[in-house]
Amino acid sequence: MEEKMNCELEVSRRNFLSTSGKILAGTAIASTVLASQADKAHAYGYETGFAYTKLNPEEVANITYHNYFKRWCASSVIAGFSELLQKKVGGLWKTFPIDGMRWAHGGMAGWGALCGTLTGAGTICGLCTNDTDVAEAMANDLAFYYSYTELPSYTPPGKPEKAEIHHMTMAGTPVCHISVGRWMRAEGSAFLDPERAERCARLAANIAMETCHMLNDHADGKFKPKHALLFNVAANGITSQNNCMDCHGQHVPAPDTYATLKK
């Protein structure tokens, strides 16, 4: 996997640089050095007793959707898997407190940082796999999917729990505040409107479904990461996303900004 990752890292880095408007000779050189250093991050296997068996993605999504209105984003994704795995596998799934991750809702108790659907999904990936490279590749692919897919595309069978909604939006980021804000602007909804809750419930269902596809592939021995790990550090010289201008405007720091301060 490592060789493939290195190749993808380079492709990802080039794609990013070519679209970010930051192509400078110095930047490219700094990024290559950073990519090489980032590759040295050590991955390793670990033991887990949380066994996974292939699940029906639609069923996982449906359970997630209906759980949202009590458990909110993070725990509803966990419920989508755990409620089924408790029955189909049993064992440790009966011991994991689904609501023990509810604190992650709204980007950590409403602080708007990492979308709770991703905290829930990442937790499931980490419990169900046994190699940091695999769990982190899944988390990375999920962050790409979340950021660059028009969501929510999931539609509940039957009557919606809260409201009909009319828009899908592309977040450009896994950050709750920006993601939900962009959707609210498109839909014309306030945060506490039933439409916003409906949107986040459907989004949680989408993320659970995507996670289930990856875990099913992994169970079949055919999971392949779509994106390079740590592309962000390689491209920007810091943990980051690809939406630099959302916050920095035209004044995006170069990747080697802080690397050169001491030189």
Place this chain on the structure above:
Amino acid sequence: MEEKMNCELEVSRRNFLSTSGKILAGTAIASTVLASQADKAHAYGYETGFAYTKLNPEEVANITYHNYFKRWCASSVIAGFSELLQKKVGGLWKTFPIDGMRWAHGGMAGWGALCGTLTGAGTICGLCTNDTDVAEAMANDLAFYYSYTELPSYTPPGKPEKAEIHHMTMAGTPVCHISVGRWMRAEGSAFLDPERAERCARLAANIAMETCHMLNDHADGKFKPKHALLFNVAANGITSQNNCMDCHGQHVPAPDTYATLKK
């Protein structure tokens, strides 16, 4: 607790509005309505088999610090608790895969969203308590502590693992990218420098120590939240932080921006 929270919510809302430069009559009215709606969020108890017994915060911090250099931010905080609780309590702690949360490093596989130390700490709070109100109040207090304390203040006993470091910074946010970027600027370090790893390891130790203080208080029946839950939704009409101008500059949307779009 609910009555106390309502009171604190109001205080927090006023404090925030009075310092944010956004005091407008319409804003204040909208915020009051939002605060009232946010209060309706339902908290509930849940079962967990992950028993907690009081731990020595310095010991937890030290284990967290040394784990960082293999396991990174999220899993190192979990290791700080789990390695001790496996010995002192046993039971389910022997079954939880510490490395199953490593994907959360660097704000989710390096995406720079929620600092992984908080994902790790929140997970421990959620596993060790049995009421969403309590776990979320701890997560909320941790986000305040992380955002508004000069960190890292933790100093390892003996020789540092990677490097001596010279600066503490106030993040103003629980977001990894901004937090680590502010420290890198102060220290003059690049992300892959040993100093940056040293900083994040010490920060993880600080967060683990603060979490341990809260859980010890809770074990003694004297944990009291310092801050109101969902102050962010009440103040800003969206999941958010108090650092609006960091990204929005002078153009911070009013709390009721989207609430009024349909009216």
